[in-house]
Amino acid sequence: MSKLFSPISLGPMALSNRIDIAPMCQYSADEGLATDWHMIHLGHLALSGAGLLTIEATAVNPEGRISPGDLGLWSDDHAKALAPVIKAIRKYAPIKVAVQLAHAGRKASCAVPWEGGANIAIGDGGWQTVAPSPVPYADGDTVPLALDDAALKQITDDFVAAAMRSHNLGLDGIELHGAHGYLLHQFLSPLSNQRTDGYGGSLENRIRYPLEIFKAVRAAVPATMAVGMRISASDWVEGGWDIEQSVVFAQALEKLGCDFIHVSSGGLSPAQKIVLGPNYQIEFAARIKRDTSMPTIGVGLITEAGQAERILETGQADMVALARAMLFDPRWPWHAAAQLGDQVSAPPQYLRSQPREFKDLFSDTPS
Structure with a gap:
């Protein structure tokens, strides 16, 4: 069995x-409601x-959407719209x-990406944004x-309410962004968090609010x-x-019972200077995996089966996440299993x- 197709548990999620x-x-989405596109x-x-x-x-609330087209879960109507997809x-x-x-x-x-993605002014149909500073x-x-303080409490309550709706929908897990x-990243970074109260300044203060959100959702x-x-x-x-x-923050999350950590990078500042390339973020995942015992998910221009297998074999991460590669090839796991000589689940209809040369690819036997 390959490492990529071996089982793993993220806390209670097998x-x-x-x-x-x-x-x-x-x-x-339509005012945050899931549409046929999501199905x-x-x-x-x-x-x-x-x-x-x-x-x-x-x-978790309307003001928290990146764009007017973002999916939401801030009301029971939003949960109702998503329920048929989950079913x-x-x-x-x-x-x-x-x-x-x-x-x-x-x-x-902000506008949706295919319309430029720029900030929408309040007078042009946008809304007032909020931040640590x-x-x-x-x-x-x-x-x-x-x-x-009142607004922070309200956002915490919004995360909790969305988490409860997620559970009621029968979802298996929650990943806090x-x-x-x-x-939450804006609170962590000293570039965006210039507060002088208990949520700003020192590292201990800057990680406080994201930890409070995690603790409230976990409970x-x-x-x-x-x-x-x-x-x-x-x-x-x-x-x-x-x-x-990040290591200090990850260790604090682990103490609160965090079941996994998904390690990406960037996005906070237009001044970022990222050198893109295969595995360009995996060293970050490897460091956090080394300094915590949480299951760690690595991501970042992972496109090939052998590449993913090596990341796992060398212990740089416990799982790999794929985004654009999955959109380009929605059967990526099938093809990866074939390349690695392993098996993968497929619906009986498929x-x-x-292929004859991969007669043992599917874990079920064709009738």
Whole structure:
């Protein structure tokens, strides 16, 4: 058996293999409500043979949306709209399903990518953004309002309510979005967090609010539901958030019962200088895996089966996450299993597609 197709557990969530379909924003919701696009998009990915499917960044309140098209879970109507998608996946696929709960903070109120992705001014249909400090993401963006204690409490309650709806939907896990320059990441980084109260200044203070969110969500759902976090391990900006601070944060999460950590990077500042290449973020995952005992998910231009296998064999991460590669090739796990001489689950309707040269590829035998 290959390492990639060996089982793993993220806390209480047992997975058949170590492939995570990373959350990918689709910007195709209607006032936060799931649409037919989500049925098609998530449905076909659920048949991929991956061990875990993580639903895109899902806003915990309207102001927390990146764009007007973001998926949301801030009301029972939003849960009702998503329920048929989850029901269909459960009927036809054994894949485990998690959701990424998010708040965009100062990076909210933006156009969808295919319309440029720029900040939408309040007078042009945008909305007032919020953040740890009144520091916009980019010059010309709406200046965010600094969150006071009452607003922080409300956002915590919004995360908790969304988490409870996630559990009621029958989802297997929650990934809190602490990466890519969104609200929780904004608290972590000294570049965006210029507060002088108990939530700013020292590293201990800057990690306090994200830890409070994690603790509240963990307490709100049963121990049978996995709860983890995605982080950006580096801002890629001098003087910003970095791997050393990320290790301290990860260790604090572990003490609170975090079931997994998904390690990405960047997104906080337009001044970031990232050198892209295969595995460009894996060293961050390897460092956190080395300094904690949490299952660690690595991501970053992972496109080949042998590449993913080497990451796992060398102990740099416990799982790999794929995003764009899965959109380009929704049967990536099938092809990876064939290349590695392993097996993967496929729906019975597709068993006859098994090529003769890979007659043992599917774990079920074609009739």
